[in-house]
Amino acid sequence: MSKRVRLKISYDGTSYHGWQIQEGVVTVEGVLTEAIREATGEDITVIGASRTDAGVHAMGNIAVFDTDSRIPADKMFMVLNKLLPDDIIVVSSDEVSSDWHPRKQECRKTYEYRIYMSPVRMPLKRLYAHYTYNELNIEEMNRAAGAFRGEHDFTAFCAAGSQATSFTRTIYDCSVRKEGNEAVISVTGNGFLYNMVRIISGTLMDVGLCRKSADQISGIIDSLDRRQAGPTLPACGLTLIGYEYDE
């Protein structure tokens, strides 16, 4: 009797060419698929919620696969963790209905982008935060972040090469806080365009550097012009925190 198993997955993206299986490079989906095939003895295919880019991290990406295996769905994570490398962990597993699809459900998805501020680069931060020797104005960044909330056409915050047909997304929350020497940008939305969080973060960093003012953000969104927004920040600072689905 086939069942659909859902996995919550956490990984350090440093050593991977992103989520999606590709010929000739090591990807998270590739390594995960191999582990599931070994555990179940079946030629399964994984459907992932978020195809994170090379170097992007995840605390809670979601994936499903269909299996006839007798391993209980809620024990699957333990079996897989024995087969996975140190930098990929299945946090939990459960059974979902056979038509549950991780990219077709209504959801709230949260990303965090970290920027480490210090007079010199810090080796212990380099894999999980973008670096700046500038002291960013966090308060002004947080004020600017508010302008992203709501439903907008985010064409100005989408990298070229997107296959999106609609550029409208809803941002439920966007804020910036300070944790130690890090500026942490947190964005929750119903979905994101290609590189959208890294471009939002680059734009907020411009505000933190006084290159843009918080009051300009709404105009930049309305411009629908990628050149008005800030730079795409590097992958290492970005972590997919997780999903909340309406069940």
Place this chain on the structure above:
Amino acid sequence: MSKRVRLKISYDGTSYHGWQIQEGVVTVEGVLTEAIREATGEDITVIGASRTDAGVHAMGNIAVFDTDSRIPADKMFMVLNKLLPDDIIVVSSDEVSSDWHPRKQECRKTYEYRIYMSPVRMPLKRLYAHYTYNELNIEEMNRAAGAFRGEHDFTAFCAAGSQATSFTRTIYDCSVRKEGNEAVISVTGNGFLYNMVRIISGTLMDVGLCRKSADQISGIIDSLDRRQAGPTLPACGLTLIGYEYDE
């Protein structure tokens, strides 16, 4: 005119066989020495303050070397950082008197040991914290930590193979705090025996697990018996935070 240059060094110990130069393996001192030789064109030798073990990290280890180079001492760190890999950074540099020796000065030295508590291993924490699926009793650990303060014979907290001639050290401060899901053990002393902080941390972890009580710590110190103390925790959780010298 020869001068003695002092460096404050930060590194991610993950990829190194510790600080000290050894034949056939990559060490922090080895890579740093090569960079200084390239910068100065001289066959210099480095004297380090702390010979951290394989896998141990540092925010502020200290080293000195003597040079005739015309590079100003306070600019040396910038020159070296162009030659060093990503996981080693010289935070600052200055000139000290020619008899200033990083292991022979009175100092206060601080280490932190991090233990990550979570139902499953977290890939983003694995390089910089020891992992436990248990919820440690931080309050009780912090109470136990107080017993380490003061001047004691720390024979019970020294690994075999130590070349120390005296086992008496002064601990100025020892405390345990919670940061997110991490227990952070902080120890400041005038010096430490071989593996001492990792054994103190293992003993405090035993307290956090209710395997030992806080009231037992003084008796364990007085026993001078390594078997009474807790296990030596793994290197990855340990970071040398830094030195304060009486100048």
